[in-house]
Amino acid sequence: MSVRVESFGTLPSGETIDKYILEGAGGMTAALLTYGATLQQLTFGGYDVVCGYDTVEGYLQNGGYQGATIGRYGNRIAGGRFTLDGEDYAVPCNERGVTHLHGGNVGFDKRVWHAAVLSEGGEPSVRFSRLSPAGEEGYPANLLVSVTFTVTAKNALRIAYDAKADAPTVVNLTNHAYFRLDNSGSIADTILWIDGDSVNAVDEDLIPTGTWLDVGGTAFDFREPKPIGRDIDDAHPQMLLGGGYDHNYLLNGEGFRRVMTAVSPESGLKLTCFTDQPAAQLYTGNVMDGALGKGGVPLARRSAFCFETQHCPDSPNHPAFPSTRVDAGEDYRTVTEYRLEMMEE
Secondary structure (H helix, E strand, O other), rough: OOEEEEEEEEEEOOOEEEEEEEOOOOOOOEEOOEEEEEEEEEEEEEEOOOOOOOOOHHHHHHHOOOOOOOOOOOEEEOOOOEEEHHHHEEEEEEEEEOEEEEOOOHHHHHHEEEEEEEEOOOOOEEEEEEEEEOOOHHHOOOOEEEEEEEOOOOEEEEEEEEEEEEEEEEOOEEEEEOOOOOOOOOOOOOEEEEEEEEEEEEEOOOEEEEEEEEEEOOOOOOOOEEEEOOOOOOOOOHHHHHHHEEEEEOOOOOOOEEEEEEEEEOOOOEEEEEEEEEEEEEEOOOOOEEEEOOOOOOOOOOOOOEEEOOOOOOOOOOOOOOOOEEEEEEOOOEEEEEEEEOOOO
């Protein structure tokens, strides 16, 4: 039950990267990097359940947002443009030159964060913080942001996001962990449940059309648990656009609640997600290219999945969606937990 700090390498700029290792009272261990406020490792029951790399070079060369904190805006913004209080803003179109993805060319995932240990007891906690200056990646307002990671005594990784701006802006923070609950190399047999009745319908650029698709009777329906792979190659037009699951679910309920459960029949590991966010992106690693991850294990297509709690993609351009606007002096705060347990035989 402690927090240990180790060197994780050096960036080409000369900046050093540290790794903070949090050991909780219940047996969970999380390793976090100052580069990207990145979740590099999450172990429980003898399994490391998140993908990533063993070196700084791996993160620089292979990308993929593995375990990184995403901001200022997680997911996509159409055409790299939005309007706020009558003023137009342009942010980089870093995805095929047509959409803004995960904060732009140098998003929060590629920044070095300041780290501070908050607790070293049975529930160790580390806070990562930085000032995102006005104009960074085209966004308005200075934004002071922090992400606090806590390993609880009940084997949950709690992620608390806090931000405050000095002028109106848009904010949509999330974590891009890729989960794998066994060593099979495939998520096809992982049993998934999502408490969501609809997903954002998207166009060919995976930008919301503004309409919601009822999951009933479609491959998107996880309201009754089913293997991820059962319908992943379904011929539904929306599935073909994503090459599998790459869609945002509107989650049922409000406040901090259980929204997702995933179970591996092979390992017996169960992952449960709790959040206060209105939505979450399910992504099934459809374009993972086999780059070598930790221990030399290939990060192969559909070998892991993401469940990114967030607001909707392109919300600044869709007034009917839950708002991502943050005004001057307003406290932005959201909390997500990923809990792990071993199923009884």
